[in-house]
Amino acid sequence: MSNWAHNDQLIWHPYSSLMPVFPNLPVDSAKGAHIHLSDGRTILDGVxxxxxxxxxxxxPTLAEAIYKQALELEHVIFAGFTHKPATELAVKLIDYTACDFTKIFYSDNGSTAIEVALKMALQYWINSGTPRYKVIALDGAFHGDTFGAMSVSSRGVFNETFSSLMWEVDFISFPSQDKEEECLQQFATLLEQKPAALIVEPLLQGTAGMRVYSAVFLDRLFAMAKKAGVICIADEVLTGFGRTGKPFASHYLSEKPDIMCLSKGLTGGTMPFGVALANAHVVAAFDLPDLDKVLYHGHSYTANPLACAVSLASLKLLQEDSCIQRIARLSQAQALFAQQLREQYDLKRVDQLGTMVSLELNIDPGYHSNIRNELYAFFLEHQVLLRPLGNIIYVLPPYCIEMEDLQRIHQLILTLLETKGFSSKPIQ
Ligand SMILES: Cc1ncc(COP(=O)(O)O)c(C=O)c1O
Structure with missing residues (x-):
């Protein structure tokens, strides 16, 4: 039996039916923005x-960082011990996030970084002697797949199987431009219940459809929260490390979050890792001799030295002029594409923020439920990996993507819009 038959027989893939519509494509290697399949095809990674x-x-720089670190120290227990990659990364990341954080807590991935942040925020109130348990989130939120992270995520296809087991969370409407005042009003009403924390994906909700909302709104929301003493958590698992054009989405705000969660791009995309950073205000509630006030949380691989070393190497690359310029060039190309889509096509929505562009097709995803599969197959046929979210197509490439490759993706989307009947706007 070939390896690939073993895959189908033995492996349970994420978010996938055990009777998948599409076969899992065997990958031999990948370089830059290109994924090389074992059947000889090369797929352009648009996500x-x-x-x-x-x-x-x-x-090569990231590979070398992992290799060198593996020869020195691959892992060590992180309770009662520490190491240089962890302490160096703490200094560099606290500096790079520029949100006055004073402590970093290492975990394993985005969901566990969220768990840590939620525990920090809830225990902050318990330790302070005035327990609060309510968390407020935004409609459409996605914060991960562990139970705490699911609880603060909008109820939907990803978590509804377990809805009776999740804790109750209040969601305010998604702040689309026409709803901002209404959302602030909803939040003001919820503040009367003395919530413990507010959690948001700042400026860009990913899983909900790569939809963007305003920094002015989020600043006002955070200001109201802070005035009421509510802990503000920024889930920058997706938005961190340049995706929004600035190093962090929080850098578009005047109000800074109390806690920030990072993962995904943290290691440059090489291995699982996550962190929750907290400011002095949060940390003060734990900086006590009482054993019952300790944050009892940890993972076997907390602060794994390989993950810390590769994160340091990725951070260094990010701060080089060449990378800053690539992010700026990519953002500009995405902005031009968004403008073209808005001007020439009849679409429900076009959003762009930094290196991300998204467009919502003018069809009902419920009625046309197969649309996601149709779109996915169309792009793959043209050797491009895009994973539409229902009727929403988005492009979120690695910063190394060549401009010709980006243009190929843009052109393919335009071809799709023309050939599949999502036609041009009538000339007025
Ligand atoms: C905003 C956000 N938070 C948290 C997560 C969960 O991260 P992970 O998949 O690493 O658990 C995701 C994953 O897509 C995410 O987009």
């Missing part, structure tokens, strides 16, 4: 392999 890859696949 940064689930939004993680920044500098391109198999980047």
């Amino acid at each position: 940064s392999s689930w939004w993680v890859n920044l500098h391109g696949h198999a980047h």
Whole structure:
């Protein structure tokens, strides 16, 4: 039996039916923005392999950082011990996030970074002697697949099987431009219940359809929260490390979050890792001798030295002029494409923020439920990996993508719009 038959027989893939519509494509290798399949095809990665890859696949600097670290110290227990990659990364990341954080808590992935942040925020109130348990989130939120992260995510296809087991969370409407005042009003009403925390994907909701909302709105929301003492959590698992054009979405705000969660691009897309960073205000509630006030949380691989070393290497690449210029060039090309879509096509929505562009087709995804599969297949036929979210197509490539490759993706989307009947706007 070939390896690939073993895959179908033995492996349970994420978010996938055990009777998948599409076969899992065997990958031999990947380089830059290109994924090389074992059947000889090359696929252009238009989604940064689930939004993680920044500098391109198999980047030699990142590979070397992992290799060198593996020869020194591959892993060590992180309770009672520490190591240089962890302490160096703490200094560099706190500096790079520029949100006055004073502590970093290492975990394994985006969901566990969220769990840590939620525990920090809830225990902050418990430790302070005035327990609060309510968390407020935004409609459409996605914060991960562990139970705490599911609880603060909008109820939907990803978590509704377990809805009776999740804790109750209040959601305010998604702040589309016409709803901002209404959302602030909803939030003001919820503040009367003395919530513990507010959690948001700042400026860009990913899983809900790569939809963008305003920094002015989020600043006002955070200001109201802070005035009421509510802990503000920024889930920058997707938006971190340049995706929005700035190093972090929070850098578009005047109000800074109390806690920030990072993962995905943290290691440049090479390995699982996550962090929750907290400011002095949060940390003060834990900086006590009482054993019952300790944050009892940890993972076997907390602060894994390989993950820390590759994160340091990725951070260094990110801060080089060449990378800053690539992000700017990519953002500009995406903005021009968004403008073209808005001007020439009859679409429900076009959003763009930094390196991300998204467009919502003018069809009802419920009525046309097969649309996602049709779109996915169309792009794959043309050797491009895009994973539409229902009737929403988005492009979120690694920063290393060549401009000709980006244009190929843009052109393919235009061809789709023309050939599948999502035609041009009538000339007025
Ligand atoms: C905004 C956001 N938060 C958290 C997560 C969960 O991250 P992970 O898949 O690493 O658990 C995701 C994953 O897509 C995400 O987009």
